[in-house]
Amino acid sequence: MAQAKGFFTDTSVCIGCKACEVACKEWNQLKGDEPHFLADSFDNTGKLDAENWRHVKFIEPSSLTAATTVGDGQAWLMMSDVCKHCQHASCLEVCPTNAIVRTEFDTVFIQQETCNGCRNCISACPYGVIGFSQTTGTVHKCTLCYDRLQNDMTPACAKACPTQSIQFGNLTDLQAAADKRLGQLHQVGYSNAQLYGRDNTVYGGLNAFFLLMDKPQVYGLPTGESAALPSRNNVGGYLGGVIAAALALIGGMIAIRRRREPPAVEARPPAAEPETQPVGSRAGGGDGR
Amino acid sequence: MFLAVHFTQPPEWRWYILGYFFFAGLAGGCYALGAMLRLFGRPSDESAARLCFLLAFPLLLVCPVLLSIDLGQPARFWHMMYDTGVGGPALNFKSWTPMSLGVWGLLAFGVFATISFLEVVALDGRYRYPLSGAVAKVVVGPVARLVNVVGTVFALFVAAYTGVLLSVSNQPVWSDSYALGGLFLASGLSGAAALVTLFRRWRPTAEASDAAVAEADGYFALLELAIIAVLFVTLGFAGQLVRAISAPWFVLWIVAILSLLPPLAGRFRSGVVVSPAGTAALARMGVAANVATATIVLVGVLALRAAVIWSAQG
Numbered sequence: 001m002a003q004a005k006g007f008f009t010d011t012s013v014c015i016g017c018k019a020c021e022v023a024c025k026e027w028n029q030l031k032g033d034e035p036h037f038l039a040d041s042f043d044n045t046g047k048l049d050a051e052n053w054r055h056v057k058f059i060e061p062s063s064l065t066a067a068t069t070v071g072d073g074q075a076w077l078m079m080s081d082v083c084k085h086c087q088h089a090s091c092l093e094v095c096p097t098n099a100i101v102r103t104e105f106d107t108v109f110i111q112q113e114t115c116n117g118c119r120n121c122i123s124a125c126p127y128g129v130i131g132f133s134q135t136t137g138t139v140h141k142c143t144l145c146y147d148r149l150q151n152d153m154t155p156a157c158a159k160a161c162p163t164q165s166i167q168f169g170n171l172t173d174l175q176a177a178a179d180k181r182l183g184q185l186h187q188v189g190y191s192n193a194q195l196y197g198r199d200n201t202v203y204g205g206l207n208a209f210f211l212l213m214d215k216p217q218v219y220g221l222p223t224g225e226s227a228a229l230p231s232r233n234n235v236g237g238y239l240g241g242v243i244a245a246a247l248a249l250i251g252g253m254i255a256i257r258r259r260r261e262p263p264a265v266e267a268r269p270p271a272a273e274p275e276t277q278p279v280g281s282r283a284g285g286g287d288g289r
Numbered sequence: 290m291f292l293a294v295h296f297t298q299p300p301e302w303r304w305y306i307l308g309y310f311f312f313a314g315l316a317g318g319c320y321a322l323g324a325m326l327r328l329f330g331r332p333s334d335e336s337a338a339r340l341c342f343l344l345a346f347p348l349l350l351v352c353p354v355l356l357s358i359d360l361g362q363p364a365r366f367w368h369m370m371y372d373t374g375v376g377g378p379a380l381n382f383k384s385w386t387p388m389s390l391g392v393w394g395l396l397a398f399g400v401f402a403t404i405s406f407l408e409v410v411a412l413d414g415r416y417r418y419p420l421s422g423a424v425a426k427v428v429v430g431p432v433a434r435l436v437n438v439v440g441t442v443f444a445l446f447v448a449a450y451t452g453v454l455l456s457v458s459n460q461p462v463w464s465d466s467y468a469l470g471g472l473f474l475a476s477g478l479s480g481a482a483a484l485v486t487l488f489r490r491w492r493p494t495a496e497a498s499d500a501a502v503a504e505a506d507g508y509f510a511l512l513e514l515a516i517i518a519v520l521f522v523t524l525g526f527a528g529q530l531v532r533a534i535s536a537p538w539f540v541l542w543i544v545a546i547l548s549l550l551p552p553l554a555g556r557f558r559s560g561v562v563v564s565p566a567g568t569a570a571l572a573r574m575g576v577a578a579n580v581a582t583a584t585i586v587l588v589g590v591l592a593l594r595a596a597v598i599w600s601a602q603g
Contacts, residue, residue: 047298090459096389097368098376114374117361119300120388123458128298137361217294226294230457231385236467237456241449244471244512248445248478251508252325256334256501 004106005149006207007158007166008174009080010181011219012193014165016056016078021045023160024054027145041076048081049131053142054157055081059218079210079219080157080166083108083129083142084197087204091121091130091141094230099138106171107144107207115139124230126203126222144208171207178211185211202227293527295461299602305359309352310451310594313395314477315484316348317448320402322481322505324437324444326498337498339409340485345444346406349399352447370396387454394446401440404428408436448477455597462601465527468520469597475513476545476590479552482506483586486579503555506586510552513593517546533600541596548589551582 025032030051038046041058048055059077085107092100092108099114100121110121110130115138122130122139130141145155153159158168167174178195185193196216197206202223216223323341326334357363369392372381383389404424410416411425428436452469463469482502489495524530534542 049298094386094388094457096381096383096386096392097365098372098374098381098383099368101375111374114365114368114372115362116365116368118359118369118388119302119361120386120458122298123300123302123455123460123463124297126295126297126459128296131298132301132361134361139361220296222294222296228459230459230464233456233458233464233467234385234387234453237387237453237470240467240516241445241453241470241474244474244516245445245449247512248321248475248509249325251512252322252478252505253329255504255508256325256329256498258501258504 002104004171004207005144005169006085006107006171006174006209007082007144007155007168008178008209008211009082010165010167010178010211011077011079012181012185012190012211012213013163014056014078014080015163016042016058016076017162018045018056019160019162020054020080020157020166021052021056023156024142025051027148027156028053028143048083048127048129048141050133050136050140051131053082053140057081057219059214075213077213077218079212080161081127081220082157082208083144084127084203084209085142085144085207086202087200087206088229089203090124090126090230094120094124096120103146103149105144105146105149107146107149109143109146110139110141112136112138112140126227128220142208174209178209181211196221196223203229293461293465293529295459295464297459297461299460301602302359302598305355307591307595307598309355309359310473310598311480311591312348312351312355313451314448314473314590314594315480316345316352316402317398317444317446317474318477318479318481319345319348319484320398320405320444321441321448321478322485322502323405324441325505326501327437328434330498330501333497334501336492336494337485337489337502339413340489340492340495341481342402342405342409344481344484344488346402349395349402349447352395387450387457391447391450391454394443394450398440398443398447401436401443404436405440408433445474449474452597455601460601462524462529462533462597465529466520466523468516468523472513472516472520472597473594475509475516476593479506479509479513479549480587480590482509482552483583483590487583487587490576490580503552506552507555510549510586514546514549514553533596535600538596538600541592541599545589545593545596548585548592551585 030053032051035044038044041060043058045052045055057079061074089108092102096118097114097116099111101109101111103109117132117137117139119132119139122132130139132139148155154168158166167177175198178198182193182195190213192214194212195209196202196212197209199205212219319341323338323345326338326341357366360366369389370381372379381389382393407421407424408428410418411421449470452473455463456467456469458464482505485502521530524533
């Protein structure tokens with residue numbers, strides 16, 4: 001296997017130019033969605049989906065939990081979001097067709113010829129990365145430019161990023177660069193700066209990890225117990241079903257067996273209503289099997 | 290469970306999946322109810338048991354059709370069972386993924402539902418097919434019981450796993466409770482009892498089991514109500530209850546809960562004593578009431594699943 005590759009996205013130097021979005025679309029021949037006015041600052045991409053494998057998020061001061069100041073004002077946060085290529089990938093875990101695989105570059109890749117469009121991965125991805133394409137009938141997400149990697153090329157987004165916010169390389173090198181950058185930011189007073197996905201606390205570590213200037217939730221990134229694999233609910237879910245099945249079977253057995261006792265109507269004095277019978281007590285149909 | 294934070298996208302599972310969950314619940318419920326009637330009941334319950342098996346099979350047939358149509362690539366349905374990618378060629382079986390397990394469970398249940406259907410067709414003697422006759426010759430006595438017992442395991446699995454499938458995700462509401470599997474199972478059984486009540490008009494001999502089916506349905510409805518309460522409590526702890534019952538989904542929840550009242554009140558029970566001489570009208574009213582209440586229960590089964598599926602996906 002080749003050395004593990006990844007992205008280190010340093011949000012502190014992202015300027016929101018969206019060159020990454022454009023480069024991604026151009027290389028991967030993504031048409032993009034019809035433009036909509038989202039009334040969401042400078043964002044008209046909205047979210048990651050089948051046509052947007054990079055998405056620059058604009059986070060305005062009202063959403064921030066920590067003051068990130070520049071000059072006399074508060075800075076907006078910008079972040080070029082992308083598939084995280086998780087070490088413990090939820091999408092890969094739940095994919096019933098094994099269309100989602102880990103490549104020789106340790107990235108997560110969807111085999112288009114195998115995917116049947118069940119969309120189970122969409123319900124599992126905690127980052128809302130994967131999108132369904134009506135055109136192909138399959139799901140899509142960032143491939144980390146798998147075809148470029150095979151030809152020893154840098155992914156299109158990292159190549160196009162004018163501020164080096166998106167850095168591509170060997171994972172170990174990127175981690176070292178991230179540690180160094182975090183130290184610099186802390187040194188100059190940005191105490192809220194933190195790395196997300198650098199270590200294995202989130203999904204076993206992310207091959208596309210981030211330097212954030214505020215809490216991960218502000219960027220729409222789950223942490224702690226919220227960053228869990230879907231399989232955590234297997235035991236509890238099935239156990240709930242088994243308990244319900246046992247109770248239902250007991251209930252059904254009680255209901256069905258109780259009628260083995262003689263019906264109450266037969267115990268009545270013959271003279272009371274000699275010609276009556278319950279509606280439901282006519283022919284029994286069985287052969288006693 | 291904990292205060293959950295979700296940043297997921299909805300998988301856009303809509304009408305076909307709702308239909309699949311509905312029919313899978315009813316098919317599994319019908320088979321399990323039929324097996325219970327046959328295994329625990331008296332000889333006169335055999336007719337109702339056969340009705341259950343006759344219903345389970347066609348209900349099950351609808352399921353793979355709906356599942357396939359919902360796929361983006363319906364012709365690739367078989368990829369669920371066979372790995373055509375870099376990991377293959379090999380059979381696909383991921384026990385930790387309910388969708389994978391469910392496909393195999395559905396297939397296994399299909400085998401047992403088919404056997405029991407063919408057996409009943411032969412026993413009823415209405416149609417004479419060589420295959421059903423052959424099955425009926427093999428599936429007798431202990432073999433028949435074994436088929437019903439194992440078939441019931443798969444039937445209950447098919448009725449329940451759809452709820453577990455939703456739970457094994459990172460979607461709000463679905464992944465915030467363990468109750469969905471049990472809830473769908475109880476609801477499927479209740480719906481099956483209602484369906485039997487509805488269809489036994491065309492099988493008069495099944496009337497002998499009316500009281501048993503009605504009482505069983507009462508237990509199923511009680512169980513379903515209890516699990517709904519558990520679901521709401523767990524969603525409350527996870528901070529997702531408001532999302533689950535917000536407008537317009539609360540209407541579906543109300544329908545689902547109200548539909549449990551007739552079986553809980555024992556409305557299916559044909560306990561009215563009538564004289565053969567002059568109370569046919571009363572009997573007809575009873576049948577009409579049964580049809581109405583059974584329909585209400587079935588609408589509730591659908592509403593429950595719609596509430597769960599839709600509320601999480603906004």
